[in-house]
Amino acid sequence: MQWLCVNGAERVETLMSELLLLACVLLSWIITCQSGPWRPCTDLLPLDLLSRVLPVSSRAQDGIRMVQSRGARGFQFSGSPQLFSFPASQLFINCNFFPAEFSIVFTLKMPQMAPEKSEYIFTLLEGDSDEPLLGLRLSQNKFQFLQKGHSSRKRITFKAVGLDDNRWHTVVLAVTGRYTILTVDCGTPLELVLEKPFPDDLDTTDSTFFIASKRRWNGLFSGLLRQLVLLPGSDATSQICPSSEPRLSALSVPQALLHLPIKPSSTDLPLHPYEAEVRVTAGVSPPCSHSEEGQLWFNTLKKGLFLCDGIMWLTMLQVKEKLDYVEDHQDLFTNSETFDIEVFHIPSVGLFMATANRDSDLGSGIYKWTDGRFERYQNISTYDAQAWQYFTVGKKKFLVVANCRSKDAGDQEQSVIYKWSSRKLKFIRYQTLNTHSARDWEAFNIQEETFLAVANHRQGERNHNIDSVIYKWNPDTQFFEVNQTIPTTGAYDWEFFSIGPYYFLVVANTFNGRSTVIDSTIYIWLEGMFQPYQSITTFGAIDWEMFQIENRVFLAVANSQMLTEEGKILYSINSTIYELSMTSQTFIRFQDIETNSALDWEYFTVGDDKFLVVANSYDGSSYSLNSVIYRWQGYEGFIPVHRLSTNGCRDWEFFNTTDGSYLIYSSARAALSKVLKLRTV
């Protein structure tokens, strides 16, 4: 008790002294700027200098690239220094004096610098002068604060500050009176005492801020800059320290860099550590000199990869094909409405497609690609088929169908595995498995064992809260046997993926009997079973699509409808793309895309370009809607590039043959699927 009281009192005292300090700081500010009715020269808020030189409305801009490294993003500057400057008058709106007391916060990542070399984090230059009024300069193992006084020039040097070790660092430089205090990664402050206090009449009239340079190419900052903030009137240290991530502690970081928020690790899973150096945008040629030798540059405009040989950029890869437009290729009349299309290739036999058709009397179809078109190949009896999955076990080839009804009313519902007979050249019935309104089968391998997971949607008319089942191939019996059951909620889709040595399975939970606003769960394979890893709230989730771009891992959900417990229903809602954050080891929101009862996402690539196509099926009144192809733009995420009119669009599949790439989509409203050819230039 005694201890508690003392501690409490101490805390009050500290708070008081902080308030006092703040009052002093404000007071000196008032005195400094007072001429006429008092107003500070700038807003007394953190002034984010970096944001001021970023592309407006997050358009790609020449000479600046967003790079992700060691779990965080920063900007790399390679363009003309003029591009990254702005007049000081933008900040000093009420008068022209630089604050006498201030702090500067910056976060950077910098490879080791050559001896003799120095680079600027920013400078404030007056007119055409080359002498900074103020500036921050880095050189090997050294950090300098440059400052111009009345007639003299000062350089305050902090030695043995190793910021150039290729790791993220957050630095606060606080200037108050005679003191210049440097705090690196919330560590012990280094203090240097000036001969004279920082001037209270540093005039910024006619001067310009240059971010990452001193107006010239020479000394251009070559590392990554994530944060650069001027805080007039106070010391920012107390605002950002202590921090659970002192190297990335933030006062104000540009929005565009926050797609990868830094969260403390919530789970101790030893996720594969890897590094993603993603370079996205570069219109003009970045500098290529001795120091860039061996560096690669990906030119998104010209579609080429270039290597710097120390003098010039050498072309490494030829210009790749680009998607130009999409044209109708084949109208494919199916037995009935089609809920899923599965395209697969049987080596030395050919390319096939299976359609999962609604009508139980007509069954489902298998088609073979012949002379550039799909032709009917085999009919298979199915009962309100929802999905097909093709997979292999050793040399055996299988197709499994998700039947969502039984053959005769009242009978047990069964899904069926078919095996390819290389003698009959047909699929023949192999094994039946009891399922409950089955919606999807997912086949996958873990350490040379084959698994099959079924999404059981509903038991009887009402019960959505049932088990979905994972089966495992038994090499002795040569059949699939139950390996694990997982409670699911109106399950619609399973998606399996692996990242490094880890295996994941994610379920799309659609409906709990009352609402579609429920959690869908990602599972991870640990100790011989799938265990919950992360839950994400979804809105009638129907499909998960996992894809990787460079080293980044994404999961996109197709949200079909928002039905709340109060009975409100919406179809035009966001479907969301999540990205795996290496820092937090969880999937976090990357981009929201407005969709109309989205039922499927399909990821595909053409040349170097990456695309997502969504199946928009219903907007509350019409099924005739555009489905949309989005192209990956790096910095901007996915942007719409093509709209295709569809009717009750249910499923998209991408495939390629020797004569090109195709998309096929099915309709849940008509017995017509369409094959589209991707035209490239």
Ligand SMILES: *[C@@H]1O[C@H](CO)[C@@H](O)[C@H](O)[C@H]1NC(C)=O
């Ligand atoms: C499959 O069934 C459809 C519809 O009943 C029929 O038109 C077609 O001839 C059948 N195809 C084969 C290969 O049996």
Ligand SMILES: *[C@@H]1O[C@H](CO)[C@@H](O)[C@H](O)[C@H]1NC(C)=O
């Ligand atoms: C499921 O399969 C894994 C991998 O073979 C095995 O370790 C585990 O014991 C199996 N679980 C059951 C319940 O059979």
Ligand SMILES: *[C@@H]1O[C@H](CO)[C@@H](O)[C@H](O)[C@H]1NC(C)=O
């Ligand atoms: C979709 O997401 C965007 C961006 O997050 C948000 O502004 C918008 O309100 C959302 N729309 C709907 C219908 O939820």
Ligand SMILES: *[C@@H]1O[C@H](CO)[C@@H](O)[C@H](O)[C@H]1NC(C)=O
């Ligand atoms: C064709 O598609 C497959 C799988 O979708 C892909 O692995 C392969 O690289 C593609 N081939 C070409 C030439 O695009």
Ligand SMILES: [Ca+2]
């Ligand atoms: Ca499909």
Ligand SMILES: [Ca+2]
């Ligand atoms: Ca699936």
Ligand SMILES: [Ca+2]
């Ligand atoms: Ca999909």
